[in-house]
Amino acid sequence: MRLTATARARTTTALVVTAVLAAAGLGACSGDDRPAGTVKVASTLGPGEGTLNLVTLPGAIESGGSDPRVDWVTPFQERTGCKVGWKVVKTPREMTNLMRDRDRRYDGVAAPPEVAGQLIADGQATPVNTGLVDGYKKLEPRLRALLRHDGKYYGVPYVWGSNLLMYDTRAVQPPASWAALFDPAQARRYSGRIIMRDSPLSIAEAALYLKGEDRKLKITDPYALTPRQLAAVARVLTAQRPHVKRYWELPADAVSAFAGGEAVLGQGWPYQVDVLSRASKPVQGAAPSEGVTGWMDAWMIGARVQHPNCMYQWLQWTASPDVQQQVAEWTGVAPANPQACSGDRLRSAFCNAYHVGDRAYLEKVIFAHTPARKCGGTGRDAGKDDCTDYAEWMKVWIESTKQ
Structure with a gap:
């Protein structure tokens, strides 16, 4: 598949990443009143539940509606029997609010960094058992490390950019x-x-x-x-x-x-x-x-996931080289799986321009994370509440650029 730059430019939007996933396909996944963050990390996979509900920013999922040649949803549905539904939001703030809403039951979200960090901090995402995601170890190590929190991984890298x-x-x-x-x-x-x-x-x-x-x-x-x-x-x-x-x-x-x-x-x-x-x-x-600053969007599992088996199958699907090739080419971002540049998938000029597989470059990128009150640091400065959070950043941005 080769798409024109014009087609990509018409439909591209900032994608999403960073991430979280929940849950086994057992009784632990039922119950609308389950508190956020209480779903246990899946230990095994069962058969798909037949449905998958996701939240994305524009462009993160394509099913042929924008261009019949661009469709990584239909093949997934045919292969797994999981019918995909998704809510497209306009802003990261809307995405965060939807995933926090206790009356909503979304299985997963394609989260950008400013969303991912908030969901993890609020207990609105569940760690991923990366051993259940085929091809996970093929994803860029630097990107996988961005999703590590307290010794657990909260998502599967999808795309990135600088x-x-x-x-x-x-x-x-x-x-x-x-x-x-x-x-x-x-x-x-x-x-x-x-x-x-x-x-x-x-x-x-x-x-x-x-x-x-x-x-x-x-x-x-x-x-x-x-x-x-x-x-x-x-x-x-x-x-x-x-x-x-x-x-x-x-x-x-x-x-x-x-x-x-x-x-x-x-x-x-x-x-x-x-x-x-x-x-x-x-x-x-x-x-x-x-x-150079950068960002990564990742698939995360919501805290109130209803269809964990379909969600894990989606994680595997979107991490595969062929799907990564489609996503990268259509949206104009770097794939998290460098194998998308192997064989005759992505053209070499594209891969070079986007530094796909260039680990020396990746190590130098300063990747975005959600601004938080705790500054991090080491020693006596570790975890001090003397930084500013994302809400304060948003206020400053609006006051400085729009008022």
């Missing part, structure tokens, strides 16, 4: 730092022609800039910021706002901004760079010297 500096080579010299976007003097050069990803997690890129610019702030993890550090980032974002042409939500919006000449510099993914370069547009991506 955040780059994207620029028009005709108008912008190759940028070397996040300062190209966040330093006031540099941003002013391209005022009205800058685009930014519309997500509170974009705060991390500004934090990386400040990490080098103002060492007195003592920023270490850009996804774990104290109130003082977050306030400093807020000032950077507020100063940048007059120069931003668009805060993009859909990846295709960033493509159209560069293709139409509206933008010459901004945050982007390898996806947009790949699409535009294949369309002979003079656009390239650069890795900032302070570090």
